[in-house]
Amino acid sequence: MPKHYPIYTIETECQDCYRCLRQCPVKAIQVEGGRATVVPELCIACGQCVAACPSHAKQVRSDMFGVFKLLRGSRPTYVSLAPSWVTEFPDTSPQSMIAALRRLGFSGVSETALGAQEVSAAVAQTLSQGGPRLLLSTACPAAVDFIRGYMPELVPNLTPLLSPLLSHCRMLRRAYGPQIGVVFFGPCVAKKTEADNHPGLLDAAMTYTDLRAMLREDGINPASLVPGPADVFMPQPARDGALYPIEGGMSDTVKAYAGNAQVCFTTLSGIATIEAALQGIQNHVLPRPVFVEMLACVGGCVRGPCVSSNRPRLLDQLDVFNRAAKPVPDTPVRPAVVAISERKNPSPVDIPVYSEDQYVKVLRLIGKFGPEDEINCGGCGHESCRGLARAMLEGMAEPSMCVHFLRKRATRKANTLLRCIPAGVVIADAKLHIIECNEHFARLFGEDTLMAYEASPGMEGATLEKIVPFIGLFRRALETETDIHRDALRQDDRVFSVTIFTIEPRNVIGGVIFDVTGSELRRDEIAQRAREIIRKNLETVQEIACRLGENMADTEILLRSLAEGFSSGARTIAEKDLRGRRP
Ligand code: SF4
Ligand code: SF4
Structure with a gap:
């Protein structure tokens, strides 16, 4: 059965606030009938809408039951654990965490950071061999999808490598056999698209939210578990690859390799920052080689969309930093231990072009008749009035999203009502x-x-x-x-x-x-007259009643005399009759 896209909307929970749209860096959210839903063809799975939605209407596909099924099956299944787990479970030791995952049924637990280390080695090698002047990292799948879809001209600058996670999957399969199952746990939604696109390497990508649900389901509290001697990372613990979840972590590991002195390392976190920094860069000649570490989440994976930590980011960054081994300067350049090359193809999002006339027509629908009406408040979730107009032209938005227009219209209506109501x-x-x-x-x-x-x-x-x-x-x-x-x-x-x-x-x-003074006076007058009529009528009625009373008395006398006359007459006839019959 084909899987659903990793992000979906519980439409009945959508409160029409457009916060998801405001956060979405590529405006991949369509509003129809007041409901905001994700358009998979435009989405880069950064998960920002999920983290932003105040009513939890945006949800991440769970995959939990698929993983439970995998664990019940015959294939040994290994965990690829993201290095940011230390910020999600700060009270749990690595050994207890491993014990908890093994208790869930996994055969072993390995660190995704091992794959990251191989990526760093491969990047360092590419740089030392004089690759492209501008090299963009491919560690973050959301950032990669952004480049492929929205800045396809920079696809040749993406490092031709698998992500750390997929590299790690390849390492695990080489170490434990191609038939094993691999399940990732981390803070990231975009990894789910990696799993969907590489089912032969990664069986499922789960979030920390999923992990907590699985532990709850099996009644496991990782912090309270006493680990055994087998509760160790397989095949060995990671070293500086564990720095990847924080901004600059990847760059630090690559920088440590010898022969990169000429390279300028820079980190861009957040899609808007990436876009602003790289827009039009292909038209310039860079004076020296540049390596750009790209992370879709501001601050790096420690602030991924599926983390539950709400501590100051600095504390989480320090936890990751303290746990990771520090890069060793002047490490000799080496090839990766497994083949992790992969060329990325552009997958440009179709961005239609509209004429000024079309814009003008649509802007009028939202009460914008000139530039002075375009206040660009952002209330609709788009960065400008023209942004909303564009989305309307694309069928992604509706006029009722313009709060300013609605307010103006409501105020006008209210004012007219106030003026006209008598x-x-x-x-x-x-x-x-x-x-x-x-x-x-x-x-x-x-x-x-x-x-x-x-x-x-x-x-x-x-x-x-x-x-x-x-x-x-x-x-x-x-x-x-x-x-x-x-x-x-x-x-x-x-x-x-x-x-x-x-x-x-x-x-x-x-x-x-x-x-109502006037009408009350009239009412009083009417009431007064009515009272008068009633009084007169009453008198008449009383009079009639009296007359009727008198008449009744006369009638009674008459009837009595008639009755008496009738009865005495009857008696006389009867007596005569009686006498006539006697012999
Ligand atoms: S996951 Fe990211 S790109 Fe996709 S709709 Fe949500 S915010 Fe937009
Ligand atoms: S920065 Fe990290 S958590 Fe955020 S989308 Fe990229 S890989 Fe995922």
């Missing part, structure tokens, strides 16, 4: 100072207020208490965080309909106020 509207802060009010509001409270409004439309900062007679309602709404509504609030000879509501609990409240 009610007094006021918004006030926790101290009941006006944040904003409309003219209707000012008109409600007399000439002085209206003059103050004309002098300073919106009346920002004015004290509400001095204007509104029913300030107590505002206070109560603020304190209780409940909305208050009064239909007919009488103040002297006036009647107000008032609604006060919370905008930000205990911080901002709003009020909508109508003067």
Whole structure:
């Protein structure tokens, strides 16, 4: 089954903040429907978006169950452990760390730094043989992918070597057999793409986050393990290769080789720094050979995207520095112990060119009608308004990402509403100072207020208490965080309909106020008339009732006499009838 790209987004967790996009050095993130997702074809797997995402929506593929499966299988599997592990598990000795990994089921643990040492030897040899004037390191796969994709003109300057990790894999396979499994543990996401692209060398690249999860799963606490005699690095511990995770570490190891006195060594960490330093360099003749150590992460791998340390970086750098053996000056140049040559090919990212007309059209969609509107705030995650426009042209962004435009539009809408609404509207802060009010509001409270409004439309900062007679309602709404509504609030000879509501609990409240004095008077008048009609009707009803009462009495008398007449008549007929039947 094909593997997913190493970085993915949990879309439901994406909070639309564009922080990932802001951090992404190559803007490989597409925003669609407010969700920011990684575009693998543009991504260099630097992992900066993962480290930056505040809601952990950007995730790194785990590969943990694949590794557990590998460990359950018949192939002996070895760990390639990144030298930065000392900063991730500062309380654990190397032997206890090895014991923990072996307890997970690995056959042995080896240091990736061994591969780094071979890379340093090979670089030193290339330099001593008078390679290209400018030589760019290939230790960091993210930096290499950046050059291949975004500065392909510099691909010939990349050292034609495998990375330290892949070199180490080759060493392990030579030492323990081509069939072994190799699993890397480190701080890096880009190593996962190395594993995906070189399945024959590296079975899986795991992060420290993965390692912690595996240890947790098996209930292993490395710091508490008592190591045995077999808990040692295989085939031997590394030396100065362990300096690679810190800025300048690789350069120091290469510099130590004899014959490099003419070479200028420099370190560039962070993709933006690399880009700025190398842009257009191919058009210049360098006065002396230059070796550039490139690291995608600012500060080096000790600040890789999957480290959990939040100590000052200097402490982590010192831990790495103290643990590594120091390079020995004037080490004789030698070839690498395994074949680690590999030529890199350019893999240029397609960067379309757009006309000025296209830019102008798209910029208008985000309310930019001239250079003065292009404030380049970076809120959208792009470095400039034109950057966002370009992303929109590429189908990678949407107009709603321009916070400035949205705000302007929202403000315009709010202002129009405030102006047109036939009610007094006021918004006030926790101290009941006006944040904003409309003219209707000012008109409600007399000439002085209206003059103050004309002098300073919106009346920002004015004290509400001095204007509104029913300030107590505002206070109560603020304190209780409940909305208050009064239909007919009488103040002297006036009647107000008032609604006060919370905008930000205990911080901002709003009020909508109508003067309903006129309609209240009319209502009083109507009520008065209604009362009169009701009274008259009542009188009529009572009268009718009386009449009905009298009529009822007459009717009763009549009916009684009729009934009595009827019953006495009936009696007489019956008696006659009875007499007539007697013999
Ligand atoms: S991994 Fe790096 S290049 Fe890829 S999307 Fe994230 S920040 Fe951008
Ligand atoms: S600097 Fe190190 S951790 Fe960061 S991407 Fe490069 S190799 Fe990986």
